[in-house]
Each structure stands twice: as C-alpha cells, then as structure tokens.
C-alpha cells in the first residue's frame with residue numbers, strides 16, 4: 001500500500017498526504033521519497049501555486065520519525081545518514097519557490113513539528129496538540145528543524161518550545177505565532193479558505209515574494225546551520241538514554 005498521496009487540486013495547489021494513520025503518519029524512507037517528489041512536482045508545474053502537507057485521518061498530522069524502522073540505526077554514522085537525508089528534504093521544502101502550508105489536522109510530535117516548521121504557514125485543528133518532544137528523548141531536533149524554527153519564530157518562543165519539549169495546545173502555539181490559524185471545520189475547506197486570496201495571485205508574483213525569504217535564508221547560512229544541528233543530534237542519537245527511550249516506546253506499544 002502506498003504510504004503517501006500526491007494530488008493536484010483544481011484550485012491550483014498540490015496536496016501531499018501521509019497515509020499511515022495506523023502509525024500516526026510517522027515518516028519512513030518511503031514517505032521521505034514521496035515528500036521530495038511532491039516538492040519537485042510543485043516547483044516544476046507552472047499551473048501549481050502552492051503545496052499543502054497533511055496527514056491521513058484525524059488522530060495525527062505526523063508523529064515524527066518511524067521509530068519501528070529507525071530503532072535499527074544504532075551508531076552516530078548510521079543516524080547521520082538518515083537525519084541528513086531528511087534535513088536535505090526539509091531544506092528543499094523550506095526554500096521551495098512557492099508558498100507551503102502545514103495543515104496540522106492532528107497531533108504533531110518531534111519530527112512532525114520539524115516538518116510543519118519547514119512550511120511557510122501552519123494551520124492547526126481545534127483540540128490538537130503539538131510538541132518538539134525530542135529533548136525528552138535525549139536527542140535534539142535531528143532534521144534541522146531547530147534552525148528552521150529559529151528563522152520562523154522570535155528567539156524566546158523558539159527556545160521555549162525546544163527546551164521545554166512538551167506537547168502544547170493549539171491555542172498556546174497560536175499565541176507564540178507557531179500556528180497562523182485555528183480551524184474547527186473540515187480540514188481542506190479551512191485550508192482552501194486560508195489560501196483563497198493567495199491562489200488568486202499570479203504564480204510569478206508568489207515566486208518573486210518567496211524569493212525574498214529564500215535569499216534571506218541563504219544569507220544567514222540556514223543550510224550550514226541545519227547541517228551542524230544534524231551532526232550534533234547524530235552524536236546524541238547513539239547514547240544509551242536515547243536507545244532506552246525508543247525501546248520503551250516500542251515495547252509499550
């Protein structure tokens with residue numbers, strides 16, 4: 001069964017859905033490939049103006065890395081290979097030439113929050129929670145999401161989220177400017193209403209504006225900072241404390 005869906009919508013955007021509800025939309029290697037494909041298709045299609053990312057069902061947007069797959073990565077070097085692969089994808093998502101939306105329809109945990117941070121806009125469904133919980137798992141954001149968050153949020157807000165490592169309510173995250181809208185209606189309708197005016201603009205206009213931020217992120221060496229973050233996480237990954245967390249989670253479930 002395919003672990004993701006890429007749909008071109010009539011309103012002029014591509015919808016990427018992780019279809020692993022039974023694993024709370026955790027990211028494995030297949031989802032990584034799918035995400036890169038959706039990014040490339042959005043960039044390459046002249047009639048596509050935006051990319052929207054979401055998760056199947058209502059339970060989870062994305063529960064981060066698939067621990068049932070990644071638990072086999074025990075050394076720093078093994079972890080680095082996986083972490084840097086996803087960091088490359090998140091950088092290409094961050095710097096995609098068109099606007100991007102994380103449609104956070106359910107819980108977002110760990111790498112799920114990194115994925116959302118890489119999007120230009122984040123919409124959260126009423127009642128959901130999201131958290132950069134990596135700190136409670138004896139690691140840090142391993143896909144470069146901490147550096148991305150530092151570009152998107154004021155310093156105090158980004159630091160608080162990363163250093164407290166707790167799932168927080170959508171209202172709390174809206175107040176910190178992590179979410180740009182809270183919705184109660186059906187997810188796609190809420191997203192289309194949010195994007196309505198943007199999708200009415202010419203694609204060249206959208207790309208020109210997006211370039212302002214792409215240039216800024218290049219000037220502040222975002223890619224290099226993400227790489228440093230990945231390397232630091234890879235070192236923590238091989239600690240006993242992190243392996244113990246993963247073992248406990250997998251045994252509990």
Ligand SMILES: CC[C@@H](C(=O)O)C(=O)SCCNC(=O)CCNC(=O)[C@H](O)C(C)(C)COP(=O)(O)OP(=O)(O)OC[C@H]1O[C@@H](n2cnc3c(N)ncnc32)[C@H](O)[C@@H]1OP(=O)(O)O
Nearest residue numbers: 022023024026063064065066067068109110111142143253
């Ligand atoms: C690895 C990269 C790293 C980074 O660089 O950022 C990270 O992403 S670290 C974060 C890793 N993710 C987690 O620790 C999240 C773990 N999951 C949860 O805390 C919870 O599942 C949930 C997301 C809060 C949802 O809770 P709930 O709705 O109660 O579902 P269950 O816990 O019962 O899970 C159902 C089912 O899904 C499996 N599952 C959930 N998350 C993952 C995951 N990340 N990887 C693999 N499998 C996952 C869970 O094991 C259950 O499976 P079954 O028992 O077989 O039904």
